[in-house]
Amino acid sequence: MKKIFKFAIISSAFLLFASSLCSCFGLFGGGNNNNDNDSSKIGELTITADKNSVAVGDYVELNYNYTGSTYSLEDLEYFVTIGKTSTRLSSGVASFEYEVQNGDNLSFWAKMCNHNYNHDDNKGDLISNILTVSVHYLINNEEDLKNISGSDKIFYLNNDINMGLLSSWEPIETFNGELYGNGYKISGLKLSIKSKDNVGLISVLNGKISNLVIDNVNISGSGSANNVGAIVGTNNGEISDCRVSGSISSEYSNNVGGLIGLSNSTKIFNNVNDATITSYKNVGGIVGKVTISAASESFKYNTNNGYISGFTYVGGIAGLVDSVRPSTSGYNYVYFTDNINNGKITSSGDYAGGIAGS
Numbered sequence: 001m002k003k004i005f006k007f008a009i010i011s012s013a014f015l016l017f018a019s020s021l022c023s024c025f026g027l028f029g030g031g032n033n034n035n036d037n038d039s040s041k042i043g044e045l046t047i048t049a050d051k052n053s054v055a056v057g058d059y060v061e062l063n064y065n066y067t068g069s070t071y072s073l074e075d076l077e078y079f080v081t082i083g084k085t086s087t088r089l090s091s092g093v094a095s096f097e098y099e100v101q102n103g104d105n106l107s108f109w110a111k112m113c114n115h116n117y118n119h120d121d122n123k124g125d126l127i128s129n130i131l132t133v134s135v136h137y138l139i140n141n142e143e144d145l146k147n148i149s150g151s152d153k154i155f156y157l158n159n160d161i162n163m164g165l166l167s168s169w170e171p172i173e174t175f176n177g178e179l180y181g182n183g184y185k186i187s188g189l190k191l192s193i194k195s196k197d198n199v200g201l202i203s204v205l206n207g208k209i210s211n212l213v214i215d216n217v218n219i220s221g222s223g224s225a226n227n228v229g230a231i232v233g234t235n236n237g238e239i240s241d242c243r244v245s246g247s248i249s250s251e252y253s254n255n256v257g258g259l260i261g262l263s264n265s266t267k268i269f270n271n272v273n274d275a276t277i278t279s280y281k282n283v284g285g286i287v288g289k290v291t292i293s294a295a296s297e298s299f300k301y302n303t304n305n306g307y308i309s310g311f312t313y314v315g316g317i318a319g320l321v322d323s324v325r326p327s328t329s330g331y332n333y334v335y336f337t338d339n340i341n342n343g344k345i346t347s348s349g350d351y352a353g354g355i356a357g358s
Helices: 142-146
Strands: 010-012 044-049 059-067 076-082 083-092 095-099 106-112 131-133 137-139 152-157 174-175 177-178 185-187 190-192 203-204 206-208 215-219 232-235 238-240 243-250 256-258 260-263 267-269 275-278 282-284 287-292 298-301 310-316 318-323 332-337 345-353
Touching: 044 106, 044 131, 044 282, 059 076, 059 106, 137 142, 203 318, 275 282
Parallel strands: 137 152, 152 177, 174 203, 177 206, 185 215, 190 215, 203 232, 206 238, 215 243, 232 260, 238 267, 243 275, 256 282, 260 287, 267 298, 275 310, 282 310, 287 318, 298 332, 310 345
Antiparallel strands: 010 131, 044 059, 059 095, 076 083, 076 106, 106 131, 256 260, 256 287, 282 287, 282 318, 310 318
16 A cells, blocks of 8 residues: 655756676666667656655655667666665566665666677666655654654654643653654643753754644743753754744743753744743743854744743843854854744843843
8 A cells, every 4th residue: 555755856867876786787888789879869768756755664656758769668777776775676667666665865766778788888878867765754643753762864743743641751862863843733742840951852953853833832840950942952953944832931940942942053943932931041932042153054033922031041032142252263153133022021130132131
């Protein structure tokens, strides 16, 4: 049974380097039974796939188009390349259906290779375009979500996930891949603030999260944990087009934000916070504290609609924007623009601002 695929296909017309392979499988020489170099007779070979997205466990159907008279269908071979390894899939068939078995990226290609004559390395086999396929895993429930811990693969939500029945969520320790909300949302996330830093759906992000919605989050506690956010505790990657609603309350924590607690990257854009946030120091609607350590990064188009309160360094977008000067001469700069605060900001101490506390 065919299922829904999630993949992005990019087609480019270039030769695959396969000289280490043997016979028709790998040699680019040979394949012309009349020794005629007339390009109109040799023609052009292209392949297509029936879908533009793919997930593990589903199928891709390959088809070909050949213009020319030198080769025939019996000369057609389909290949897949995973990493540095190429495998022949079929020979002499017009179409081929490939089952995706893991999350490694795939490259499909084909060649016309005349099997009736010896190869001549002075003449090239006819090589098709290459279809590069990005493969995704699907997340259907909270167990699937837990299993992304430590992964560098690509994941898509495939359902709304309701965590309201869980007493508390144990944060995913690290995530190095890419996570896409895909039009679905996570609701009812509960997190308890104790003494361990980096509280969020994910503790530490080294990858990318996009289009993720976390609705009606509840993060609370009187512990001393720092770096608290609904999506990630500490961000070293990229977060875009995400949205959070609910409540985050921590009496003694530093670096508390609606989406991100502490960010060592400023690749944060097009996000929205609707949550109410109350904490002690470095409190922001999007991020508690952001450190600028590289030039020319972007922090823009973010919006806060929530009520943000704290003791010191309180801001609608960021509580504290900190810059670390590089070891070489020069300055760090960041495009911190087009961010909007619509929420009420209060500080019982000092350093409060509509966009940033400081």
